[in-house]
Amino acid sequence: MEEELRVRLNDHQPSKIFPVKPKSTPKTLSKPETPDSRYWSSFKPHSIPNLVSSISAVAFSPIHPHSFAVAHSTTVSLFSSNTLTTSRRFSFKDVVSSVSFRSDGALLAASDLSGTVQVFDVKERMALRSLRSHKAAARFVKYPVHDKLHLVSGGDDGVVKYWDVAGGTVISDLIGHKDYVRCGDCSPVNDSMFATGSYDHTIKVWDARVGNSKWIAEINHGAPVEDIVYLPSGGMIATAGLNSVKVWDLIGGGRMVCSMESHNKTVTCLSVGRMGLEGENRIVSCSLDGYMKVFDYGRGKVTYSMRFPAPLMSVGISPDSSVRVVGGSNGMVFAGKKKKKARDDEEKKKASVVTSFWSVKSEVDESRRRALRPSYFRYFQRGQSEKPSKDDYLVKESKGVKLTRHDKLLKKFRHKEALVSVLEEKKPADVVAVMEELVARRKIVKCVSNLEEGELGLLLGFLQRYCTVERYSKLLMALTKKVLETRGEEINGKEEFKGILRNLKREVNQEIKIQQSLLEIQGVIAPLMRIAGR
């Protein structure tokens, strides 16, 4: 019986009401969004302008709330990652090349091009130590991941220095690089291991415990090394040189795992970012070509790429992966911040506490609602929102076609009003669809001649805006011509139409120019293709 009823209900004729529909637009053939692209595009962009000169380095504090230091020109600015505003500034005598936080986030080390490495107290804004030993510009300084007492720095003199911060003395000079040392990173698993990269194309891995100032491993990148980063496992490093990023297996004897060469210009900075708190790690690289790319080194694939309006100098991802900071060469910091879910949860908790005062009442309500029986009067006053109970048989009503205002007017053959009403809605696709329907009814000319002054202005404004849009131009160009022909006198007389007409003329001229240049390009290409065909 149920089956039969359903068959009967579905048997009726299809609706014969056809609302005016805009032409369907082509579906994009691009792949659906990947988790990577979803994650990396979910940072809400927030740019910080007005910093002097290029952003040479970015460093995040390892301690919550993970404020970050941005080195630009002779200044290091400390930003709060919640508000993305600057809170403190540290001044130097020369251009700052690198910054690094200590593991407890209390101290900050920075190197400048005069060769000095300075250590600051973050809270007191005080220079605690000034370490001078480099004979040329110092290029990088790094605190070991857990060690609070030592520092690693390197510079244009080709020497890597291992510092005792408290005493302000060099423990060991590690000599081996034949050119400028530009970058280095400390192992996340062993506080005495660190790797440095140099313009002599090599990456050298050092161990501070080995006394003879000899590297324990050497890797040739094949290009001047710009940046180096340890991957979280501690067994692998990623290096950037020229436009390639290479991943090396240190434990496996310096074997290259994979390489990524999708940047067009020199890769300036690398960083490791985690997708969420439990997600996989990715290498984030930025380059002078203005692209930030996310590299999945597990699969050897670039999973996301984002373009910025300036050459990029530095990149940093906060340890809780809620903030991403990219520094440009023009003094812009392109920060991006994820919305914090944790805080949302907290707020929710608070809200629930507030509502719990009222929950007693709502429970009462619910019990009452459940108790509705045909014996109550209110049973018969149930509204549409009433949910069906389990054993109710649901009769589905066929949904009527929803008609918009212009559809209703078209149905009543009030063509001009339909046109005006759709023009007011400012949806160009709908307007063109209504116009096409009017053409099919042979009424568009009459509509145009019947338009009153204000409505004519509306139509002219629409035509001016959209008549050169490729999708609509075939219809709208002809219509524009018709409007100008039939209503020419009225349009000429009015002051307010002058601007529209002027714009219209400009648009058309521009379009003609574009067509002209396209034809020229075609003329250039055609003989080439012909030759290629031969």
Next chain:
Amino acid sequence: MPINKDPSTPPPVIGKIGPYTVFMTPPATPKPPESPAAVSQKPNLPPPVLPPPQQFKSVASSEQDGSVLGFFKNAATKVQNAHSSVDDHLVRWFGLNQSKYQWALDEYYEGKGSKNRKKQEEGFRAFKRTKFCASASFYPEPPSASPSTLAAMIRGGRSHLTSPPSFSNDAKKLLVCTGNTVSVFSAATGLQITSLEGHTAPVTTLLVVPASTAAQKILSYCWTASLDGMIRYWDFSGPELLKTVDAKVPIYSMVIPSLLSEPQQVDSSKLVAYVSVEDASLVKEGSKELRGHIRRFDLAKERLSRGDTLKETEEPKSIVISPSGEFFGIRHKCKIHVWGVPSGGGSRNAVAKKMTLHHTKVINAFAFHPTERIIAAGDVTGRVLIWRGFGNRKLALGSQKKSVRSVVDLDNPGVRDGDDAESCTTWHWHSAEVNVLNFSSDGAYLYSGGREGVLVVWQLDTGKKKFLPRIGSPLLYFIWSPEPTLSSVVCADNQIHLLKMPSMEISRTISGIKVLCVFGFQPPPSLPKMYEGLSSTVAFDRSSGIAALCTENYCVQLYNLLNDRGISEVQVCERNHQPGDEITVVVTAVALSLDGSVMSTTEVKLPEDGIGGLVSLKFWESEPDNKTFTLSTIVYEPHKDAGVSAIAFHPTRSMAVSTSFGGDFKIWVCNSDKSQTDKDSSWICHAVGSYKKKPMTAAAFSGDGTVLAVAAENVITLWNPDKNILLSVLGATLTPITKLCFVGKSEFLVAASNFPKPELSVWNTSKLSLSWSYELRIEAVTSAVDSSTFAVLALVPKSFRKSKSKKNIFRGRDGAILLFNGSDPKPVSIWTVMKAQGGSISFLEGDKSQLRLAYVNGSHEYVVFDPNSDDTHERSAIGYEGLVGDEETGDFGYTSLYGQLPDYDKKRKDDAESLATPFVSSERPWETIFSGSTLNFPPLQKLCGEFFESLMEKSNSVVE
């Protein structure tokens, strides 16, 4: 993407290919222009000296397309011109003097011999035309495939429109006049149950004998009258012919008043009918005699005397009778003539009294009120006039009516010319002529309808209106059934809609094959005349025998030719069709893939005053096993502004080609292979090609799909569809080619061109040469997939038909189907057909054993036959055996309104039965008589006899 363009085409223009497609600009990868090297790349170079092909037409040798092939062609033509005078084969066929079929033709026509039949038909057609004025012709001339090799044949596509249908007394069946037969449909399922066959000319009148009491409701008798001059009396439950009366003159309309006025005494011996006949004796060419006669006819005497003539008109008129049986009348220009039926039935002297009502406009339809003296009439301007109290003076019936005042009352409002009526009121809603007028059975409402395709219900007392809009086609008839919840409306597009009454919903549709009336449609003015009628509006699914036809209301109707039944309609364009409006959107072409799973349609939106206008190409896909097509891809402006001239599908893969007048063709492929889900499948452009910027007019894939032939005006270009490489060019015909078809798996290619010089040419693609050609105007070409036979539908030139010696042979047939075999220029078989203009043919090869040829003519009637068999046996399109079982018992009357009453008797009955069973032996033979569908019941008389017989048998057995 392989793209190859002819070098002479200018560089490709960056334009849109259409949504759903990847934007592609066809880069030209040209071949050296017109150099001999290009020709030498061709796989098969033609031998330098060709045997001169048989060529009927003298080919003008000025054609020089610069190619080597063209040079060869021209050389060959010159040789031919010297030799060829008249083609022997064609003379044989056209002359038919020495033809082996001549004897058969002669014999056939002598046997038929009825000379005036054609005139009758013509007369009837004129009669119908004056009645409807709507569309080209509703008259079912079955596409008579004549003579010698008449095969096992299925005819169908008969019009449902020639005369009003009628419900049976129990409202479970609907009787419809379909050509020479009357078809009986089930009102519950909409399927055909049976048909009454016997008339030899179209049936014009159908009268179901009404039931006066509830018990008589199962009675199913009817009278039919036909143009063959016969009046027949049927029992349509059987069906069984009970009686035949020969009136000897073609009957156009018939009423039997006593059936309605005195239903109790249905005594067929005393019945008197009034008939509208055409007196054939008076019909002469150009005479102004009054041919149409309204006569009284005594069905018992079987004689129609001239003395009984009531009225003479120029043409036969249809008679309208009042539901009470008291009056009948005809409309004649601006007048309605009404006669009162003399009471007392059979008395010979009683002459019907007559009165006339006048109007200023031509009256199109009128109806009598069932109880009161009210006449409603609709005129050509759309007005509905209501005369109340007509004929109180002139048609006073019997003695009791004498008391009615006989004083002439001059202040009768609205009544003209002192007509005998109390008042006349006018209602005006319809914008065009009124074709349908009918009172409801209780007389409270008046139904009217006309050109607009809107059924209007007027409340008779107040004039308030209710509407059933968007029927989509001009209405022709409205009839109500004995059941108050059911009525039926017949539309000009061959559809019968069954209406659920109080709400006026269309509950079911009996759809005939849709009539195409493209009156008023002009192809876009940009197209030269030679391209008219180029794209086909009929496509065939060869395996299942389904035809897809473009219809007026922006649909494609899928019609099963083998079952003569409409399957479904696909709304191609989301618009409602308003009959009578200017046509602005036309579905111009439809094509089906070989397996019938993909359909492609094109539609053209015509611009207004140069504004707008759009050509779009749509691809539809259907699930396997059900013919519901869903839209897969829309391509707007597939060839920029230019119209699509032809669509062809690849025989095996999902690939299609569309050609355009704009000078290019596009190959479309379905990308469903790549994506796993079916929903994402869409058709994208695979390649674009053009040849010297010539308009592309036709396309065809070869049987194995490796070669694509595209006609570029008057040359045929052969392409590799995958790589889009021009393989070769077949030399020039004189005129643009409109049809292309590969002959099965053989190497032959058939090309047809129409304007200005018609030509049918067959090319050998392996030798790249012309095999033979005829000067014939071809409407359609088809070829069988597996064999090398192909068939063409040719229009026979008028001048040829009219010549005296052949007039007898063609007799109104304007076309011929010629069946050829491979390269042989002699046709294997010839059939002459009617209404070939706009017709279409196709081979159907559902089961491999049988090859059948389907022909659909210009007015969408069709015939399916086996071209190879000599069997003259004809069968109707419907296997009744299969359909009777489909009968569905619906609820009617009280139950349909209020539902089934709980059956209180049932339990008692059950008890009785359980009591009875011990005594009743299970093999009582008479029980089997009543088993089975009620529709299969034999008539009562038969049943009684059988029943009693069986009882007697039983008593015998007891005695033993």
